[in-house]
Amino acid sequence: MTTYLDCNATTPIAPEVAQIVTKYLFEEYGNAGSRTHEFGVNAKQAVELARKSVASVVDADKSEVTFTSGATESNNIAILGLNSFAKTANKKHIITTCIEHKAVLEPIMELEKQGFDVTYIEPSQTGLISPESLKSALRDDTVLVSIMHINNETGCIQDITAFCDVLNESEAYFHVDAAQSFGKYSKYLQNKRIDMISVSGHKIYAPKGVGALITRKRGFKKVPLQPLMYGGGQEKGLRPGTLPVALIAGLGESARLSLSHSEQWQEHCQKLKNKAVEELSCFNIQVNGDNTSASVLNFSIPGLNSEAALVALKGVIAVSNGSACTSSSYTPSHVLTAMQLDDERIDSAIRMSWCYMTKELPLEEMKERISKFL
Missing domain, CATH: 3.90.1150.10 (Aspartate Aminotransferase, domain 1)
Incomplete structure (x- = not known):
């Protein structure tokens, strides 16, 4: 065998997660947007419970969790969603690394085609990015720093805490692709200097097709993201579309399990x-x-x-x-x-x-x- x-x-789906998903596929199959009957109410409650569970993993508020189809979509929203703000604020410099997932590199390349200036930090032969290289790359017009936490190919764990320290004096937004670390090395993601965290369900024993983008507020200000799609207004307008309740409930259960x-x-x-x-x-x-x-x-x-x-x-x-x-x-x-x-x-x-x-x-x-x- x-x-x-x-x-x-x-990853395989955890048995507890599969049980929850099955329940919301065959028994509680209501639309979370339907508020006039108990099926819709129960679906809404399941979504909000999952939202709270996902937020708890990184010590965020549940209002800061937006459900997506996975880390690829979350990465795209975090990067392309800053386009309008960056142009208005005349801050069109982005910092990333040469070893990011394509779901980060390709959206950034799209902005590069539109006139953004991008600094690609190279790793050492160890696969690690030095905090000093980030510090030297920072500029007054840097709008975004996007660095993954754990590399999907090598498993190298980047020093997210040191990056946060470097960025303490910068206004640049900090995005972390945490597809490989959320639910596994989550304590490092609890640092409040991280503005955006991308999550993928199928990397932590949940189904494929669901993920989240966690966007922390600075004080009372939200990250100035614009949606990439329109229609319906779900997820506070940032990610419209009927919510896949069963998948979201599964992600919530996997988050709860990982926390324990x-x-x-x-x-x-x-x-x-x-x-x-x-x-x-x-x-x-x-x-x-x-x-x-x-x-x-x-x-x-x-x-x-x-x-x-x-x-x-x-x-x-x-x-x-x-x-x-x-x-x-x-x-x-x-x-x-x-x-x-x-x-x-x-x-x-x-x-x-x-x-x-x-x-x-x-x-x-x-x-x-x-x-x-x-």
């Missing part, structure tokens, strides 16, 4: 990781990235191309050699390339990612299969 080790692409169990889950994941590094060291693996998440191991095996490794491990583990969002592309990883790793190391890179539901890794069988290709 193949062991699923591609949780950075998507994340430390225990991370301890389990770290034990799996330590064992994997120990057992695979016989192949002189090169771990790509420092200060990495407990649930991710991106590594290269000298002399073994990643495509060959995937063939060797087929039927044993389900893994990735890059981001699922760019799996149709055979171009080298932009993340590992930005880290200035050599071509052979990049071509050999494999990403394994697991979760609290992963009982163990089939390391002996992996070693046996890999040995036959070396």
Whole structure:
């Protein structure tokens, strides 16, 4: 039986979450916008309970949570939604990094086409962004800083707290793509200097197709975002459309579970990781990235191309050699390339990612299969 080790692409749905989703699909199927009958009222209550649960994870107010279809949409709203404000305020400089997810880089590139000036900070070979590089990039006309918390390919954990310290004297809005850290390393996201946080349901045991954008107020002022779509006025007009109550209820339940169990889950994941590094060291693996998440191991095996490794491990583990969002592309990883790793190391890179539901890794069988290709 193949062991699923591609949780950075998507996690399994937690049983408790599946139960909640099923309830709101088949039993409480009302529209949260229908206020004249109990089905609509019950749906509305489920949405608001989920809103409170999502907010609690990062110590935000529930009024600061906007439900979306996922982190990609949240990223687009956070970035493109500042377009009008930036032009009016004559602040058209954006800071991001070379290792962001495409859901951040591509919206920023769209603004760049419209005349925005963008600074792309490069990581060190460790995959980490230095606070000093952010400080040196800041300008008076910087309107937005967008830096992910945990990289989806390497698992590198960026020093969000240090970035917040750098930005304390700046008016620039700070957006964090937290798709890989919300519900896992959430305490760092509780820093009030973070203005916007993007959340993805299917990275934390909730269904695909739901996420959130958390937008903190500065004092009593909201982040000056403009909607990308119009019609209906749902979610205070920022993200119109009939709310997918079942999916939102599932996200709320996964947020509640993560708030209660994340430390225990991370301890389990770290034990799996330590064992994997120990057992695979016989192949002189090169771990790509420092200060990495407990649930991710991106590594290269000298002399073994990643495509060959995937063939060797087929039927044993389900893994990735890059981001699922760019799996149709055979171009080298932009993340590992930005880290200035050599071509052979990049071509050999494999990403394994697991979760609290992963009982163990089939390391002996992996070693046996890999040995036959070396």
